[in-house]
Amino acid sequence: xxxxxxxxxxxxxxxxxxxxxxxxxxxxxxxxxxxxxxxxxxxxxxxxxxxxxxxxxxxxxxxxxxxxxxxxxxxxxxxxxxxxxxxxxxxxxxxxxxxxxxxxxxxxxxxx
Amino acid sequence: xxxxxxxxxxxxxxxxxxxxxxxxxxxxxxxxxxxxxxxxxxxxxxxxxxxxxxxxxxxxxxxxxxxxxxxxxxxxxxxxxxxxxxxxxxxxxxxxxxxxxxxxxxxxxxxxx
Numbered sequence: 556x557x558x559x560x561x562x563x564x565x566x567x568x569x570x571x572x573x574x575x576x577x578x579x580x581x582x583x584x585x586x587x588x589x590x591x592x593x594x595x596x597x598x599x600x601x602x603x604x605x606x607x608x609x610x611x612x613x614x615x616x617x618x619x620x621x622x623x624x625x626x627x628x629x630x631x632x633x634x635x636x637x638x639x640x641x642x643x644x645x646x647x648x649x650x651x652x653x654x655x656x657x658x659x660x661x662x663x664x665x666x667x
Numbered sequence: 668x669x670x671x672x673x674x675x676x677x678x679x680x681x682x683x684x685x686x687x688x689x690x691x692x693x694x695x696x697x698x699x700x701x702x703x704x705x706x707x708x709x710x711x712x713x714x715x716x717x718x719x720x721x722x723x724x725x726x727x728x729x730x731x732x733x734x735x736x737x738x739x740x741x742x743x744x745x746x747x748x749x750x751x752x753x754x755x756x757x758x759x760x761x762x763x764x765x766x767x768x769x770x771x772x773x774x775x776x777x778x779x780x
Contacts, residue, residue: 589768598671598757598771599710644710648767654723655700655767659709 557582559647559658567664568635576630576661578645588628589646590619593660599644603630635665669694671772673758679778685746688775692739692760698722699741700769701733704755716741745777753779 558581568574578588587606591599605612605621605628612619618631632639645658672691680686692699700723701713712725716735733743739760745752755776759769 591769596774596776598759598774599769601768601770604768646769654712654715654725655769656712657702657710 557647557649557656559645559656561643561645561658561661563661564659565662565664567666570635570637570665570667572635574632574635574639574663574665576643576645576663578628578630578658580626580628580647583649584623584626585647586649588619588621589648589655590617590628590630591644591646591657593642593644602643632663635663637665637667639663640665671758671760671770673756673772673775675775676773677776677778679780680748681780682748682750684748685744686748686777688743688756688758688777690741690743690758690760690772692741692758693762693770696760696762696770697739698761698767699735699739700759700761701741701743702757702759703727704757704774705753710757713743748779750779753777 560579562577584607587604589604590602592602593599603619605619616633620629642660642662644660647656674689698717700715703711714733715723719735730746735741755774757771757774759771761767
């Protein structure tokens with residue numbers, strides 16, 4: 556079955572630096588990968604989606620890359636702020652009405 | 668547009684009891700998925716309903732069941748509760764065919780004593 560691995564359970568970075576989070580998947584390539592943000596006690600919130608034929612996607616300070624050869628997606632937050640502190644989840648979907656599989660998440664702490 | 672709502676937000680039950688959780692999706696969304704989230708296991712997929720039919724199912728025992736109504740509202744039922752069922756239960760709705768972007772509710776925190 557599909558496995559999604561987010562290598563770091565926790566990541567601490569200094570305010571203003573770029574945070575880079577990693578998501579690796581096994582088996583077959585997804586139709587697209589999605590990234591979500593989750594704050595404590597709340598449901599995840601959708602941030603970005605990247606399709607298998609796209610190399611990069613941007614939204615404001617967020618950037619996602621997708622490398623099907625490495626079976627990996629990288630999620631970047633530039634000019635990080637303490638308000639970016641949260642858990643970030645990667646999700647794999649093969650489309651075709653198949654279920655969405657989530658990674659266990661990376662807890663990001665931005666230190667002022 | 669109103670978001671996904673879940674009721675109740677918090678629930679305390681004892682072992683052996685059963686529980687029903689409710690989810691109202693975003694208006695116009697026909698797909699509703701349920702997830703269990705625990706600190707050790709992360710987000711685990713329970714099942715997905717689309718137009719009142721279960722379309723996908725995760726690896727959970729038969730004690731976990733669900734249904735969807737004609738107005739797309741969904742309920743999830745857990746019978747014979749066990750201590751290990753304590754978790755945050757999240758409902759998500761999806762509207763655009765093909766991308767499966769999940770719009771989550773705030774969750775129901777279930778504690779089994």
